[in-house]
Amino acid sequence: MRPDPLRSKAVLSDLARSPTPLGRRSFLGLGALLTGSLALGGKPATADPAQDSPPADAPWSQSIGAGVVDRPYGRPADTEASVIRRNVPWLTAGTESSVSFSPLQELQGIITPNGLFFERHHAGWPSIDPAQHKLMIHGLVERPLLLTMKDILRFPQTTRIHFIECPANGGMNWRAAQMNSLQFSHGMVSCAEWTGVKLSTLLEEVGIKKEAKWAMVEGADGAHMNRSLPLDKCLDDCLVVYAQNGEALRPEQGYPLRLVVPGWEGNVNIKWLRRIKLGEKPWHTREETSKYTDLMPDGTSRGFTWLMDAKSVVTFPCPEKPIDGPGLYEIRGLAWTGNGKVKRVDVSTDGGVNWQAARLHEPILSKALTKFTLPWRWDGRPALVASRVIDETGYVQPTVAQLRAQRGSNSIYHNNSIQTWQVKPDGSVFNVQLA
Amino acid sequence: MYSSRRIGLLLAALLAAACTRAGAAEPGHFGYGSVATPAQIAGWDIDARGEDGTGLPPGKGTVDRGAEVYAEQCAACHGTFGEGEGRFPKLVGGVGSLRDERPEPTVGSYWPFAPTLWDYINRAMPMPAPHTLSADEVYALTAYILSLNDLVPNEFVADRNSLPKVKMRNRDNFIWTDPRPDTAAKPCMNACVNAADVRIASTAEGRNLTPRTTGPLDTMQPK
Numbered sequence: 001m002r003p004d005p006l007r008s009k010a011v012l013s014d015l016a017r018s019p020t021p022l023g024r025r026s027f028l029g030l031g032a033l034l035t036g037s038l039a040l041g042g043k044p045a046t047a048d049p050a051q052d053s054p055p056a057d058a059p060w061s062q063s064i065g066a067g068v069v070d071r072p073y074g075r076p077a078d079t080e081a082s083v084i085r086r087n088v089p090w091l092t093a094g095t096e097s098s099v100s101f102s103p104l105q106e107l108q109g110i111i112t113p114n115g116l117f118f119e120r121h122h123a124g125w126p127s128i129d130p131a132q133h134k135l136m137i138h139g140l141v142e143r144p145l146l147l148t149m150k151d152i153l154r155f156p157q158t159t160r161i162h163f164i165e166c167p168a169n170g171g172m173n174w175r176a177a178q179m180n181s182l183q184f185s186h187g188m189v190s191c192a193e194w195t196g197v198k199l200s201t202l203l204e205e206v207g208i209k210k211e212a213k214w215a216m217v218e219g220a221d222g223a224h225m226n227r228s229l230p231l232d233k234c235l236d237d238c239l240v241v242y243a244q245n246g247e248a249l250r251p252e253q254g255y256p257l258r259l260v261v262p263g264w265e266g267n268v269n270i271k272w273l274r275r276i277k278l279g280e281k282p283w284h285t286r287e288e289t290s291k292y293t294d295l296m297p298d299g300t301s302r303g304f305t306w307l308m309d310a311k312s313v314v315t316f317p318c319p320e321k322p323i324d325g326p327g328l329y330e331i332r333g334l335a336w337t338g339n340g341k342v343k344r345v346d347v348s349t350d351g352g353v354n355w356q357a358a359r360l361h362e363p364i365l366s367k368a369l370t371k372f373t374l375p376w377r378w379d380g381r382p383a384l385v386a387s388r389v390i391d392e393t394g395y396v397q398p399t400v401a402q403l404r405a406q407r408g409s410n411s412i413y414h415n416n417s418i419q420t421w422q423v424k425p426d427g428s429v430f431n432v433q434l435a
Numbered sequence: 436m437y438s439s440r441r442i443g444l445l446l447a448a449l450l451a452a453a454c455t456r457a458g459a460a461e462p463g464h465f466g467y468g469s470v471a472t473p474a475q476i477a478g479w480d481i482d483a484r485g486e487d488g489t490g491l492p493p494g495k496g497t498v499d500r501g502a503e504v505y506a507e508q509c510a511a512c513h514g515t516f517g518e519g520e521g522r523f524p525k526l527v528g529g530v531g532s533l534r535d536e537r538p539e540p541t542v543g544s545y546w547p548f549a550p551t552l553w554d555y556i557n558r559a560m561p562m563p564a565p566h567t568l569s570a571d572e573v574y575a576l577t578a579y580i581l582s583l584n585d586l587v588p589n590e591f592v593a594d595r596n597s598l599p600k601v602k603m604r605n606r607d608n609f610i611w612t613d614p615r616p617d618t619a620a621k622p623c624m625n626a627c628v629n630a631a632d633v634r635i636a637s638t639a640e641g642r643n644l645t646p647r648t649t650g651p652l653d654t655m656q657p658k
Contacts (some may be wrong), residue, residue, distance in 0.1 A: 286546075
């Protein structure tokens with residue numbers, strides 16, 4: 001029996017060691033080959049690709065790979081298995097009312113892949129049959145409507161890129177530097193391309209009565225999550241979306257229908273959207289009274305603080321991505337603002353003594369993540385790396401000390417302060433706060 | 436060719452359209468979906484407004500009845516007297532703590548409106564089976580939790596009229612307008628602070644709070 005010329009001994013020995021199940025296609029002729037080559041104890045015919053003596057052909061260069069529908073949906077490379085959303089088990093009683101964090105340290109652009117978009121559920125994510133899902137719009141309207149998903153898909157379509165950030169992002173850093181991780185300190189922000197229908201189109205279709213000033217938006221999950229929104233924001237730029245990054249919403253992001261409220265706190269972006277009711281006054285729901293309000297040092301609280309102020313963070317270096325010896329690097333990061341576009345980002349490597357303007361990368365979109373970079377020659381000495389964003393309204397990202405001077409440290413929400421990473425001589429990186 | 440009269444009519448129609456909100460078409464322009472019937476609206480419409488209780492349904496519940504429902508449906512997570520269990524929320528306590536280092540926001544110390552409590556229990560509780568309690572049971576639970584917080588007497592009966600009248604302790608301590616921007620940093624570029632004054636005030640190093648960010652999901656619990 002002669003081996004299939006398409007297959008090398010090296011690949012077969014590799015396949016035989018493979019911890020993952022072999023695809024059906026891979027079994028073609030495998031039995032014969034196993035007896036043929038492996039039984040002879042064949043040594044790999046190729047050089048170790050990690051060695052540097054050319055020419056070195058790796059096993060994957062001397063074999064044929066898997067075919068087109070080997071993975072009909074697709075998935076990341078096996079070696080990227082660590083790039084996943086993660087939670088902090090000790091933070092909440094269970095995972096159903098909890099949050100997962102996006103691995104920002106591994107993401108290279110402004111779009112968050114759908115499988116890595118951070119999650120926040122209050123009663124777990126429901127599994128909804130879109131054929132049974134309906135959206136009701138009623139209250140102070142001329143013509144209350146019940147819309148099926150098929151109905152909603154017929155309305156004129158809009159596609160825009162926006163970030164969504166949980167207002168508790170960075171909440172664990174209010175009192176002190178606690179989480180030694182970019183993922184856990186900043187991972188409650190993600191950005192996607194959303195497709196759906198403008199909320200204004202739906203509200204015009206039902207006809208808004210002139211007394212209407214507010215909308216109550218409600219989800220179909222077990223929490224029946226609901227929030228009040230001013231009608232002006234609803235008519236300005238809100239979207240009722242069914243698609244994210246070109247495909248249907250994922251169940252954990254609100255499938256089949258969610259609200260996107262650009263630039264405003266994540267909690268108002270109601271998922272599994274089932275009802276919109278117009279009224280004269282806000283509802284003062286539990287989510288906008290006992291939660292998602294900012295407790296000030298004098299004991300008063302701020303409610304209806306929907307806007308996510310300008311914020312930025314350096315994504316390299318960071319605790320998960322230490323520096324590999326002195327030399328030339330590119331400091332990389334992300335900036336965003338709920339108030340429109342990012343105007344400028346400055347970077348400091350000396351704890352805020354001196355700053356340099358970073359390069360902003362296109363596209364720079366309103367209420368979307370914006371990528372920035374700055375070349376940096378690291379000399380191996382201790383450094384304190386930080387970024388500071390200025391948005392198009394002129395608002396400057398504050399230091400944590402400036403923010404605490406206004407709000408104390410009892411708030412859980414809206415910590416948009418400058419993040420400092422301490423770089424030690426061995427290249428390791430730590431989350432620190434400066435006095 | 437259009438006559439001047441027809442152009443006039445066209446302009447009038449355009450002006451009329453422009454005067455409606457956001458230049459909108461008339462209601463029902465697309466004609467998709469079905470007009471919701473009163474029965475359908477009644478079936479979907481579950482909200483109760485916090486400030487005045489608008490939307491609260493008929494029904495009522497006593498503190499004693501609430502204690503029974505609570506023991507059955509709520510105590511496992513929230514503790515027998517609302518003291519909380521594990522990391523599930525406390526429902527009582529924390530009065531006077533809102534300026535403290537560790538404030539405890541509860542129904543008694545923080546919530547501004549009593550009807551919000553009815554609305555939240557009705558829509559989201561009990562956590563494993565949300566929106567399965569009767570209106571009377573929700574009224575009873577609301578009465579019981581308010582009494583645990585000494586906000587109502589033991590003989591209190593919760594209903595659509597009595598709940599909006601309950602005076603919550605933190606009612607007047609909310610500001611419902613956003614005063615931000617509340618910081619006014621200046622974008623200084625050089626020698627912005629004295630290098631000798633740059634000092635690390637806190638570090639996450641060695642705190643052992645951070646789950647791992649490589650490999651499989653972590654199961655770490657507080658040390």
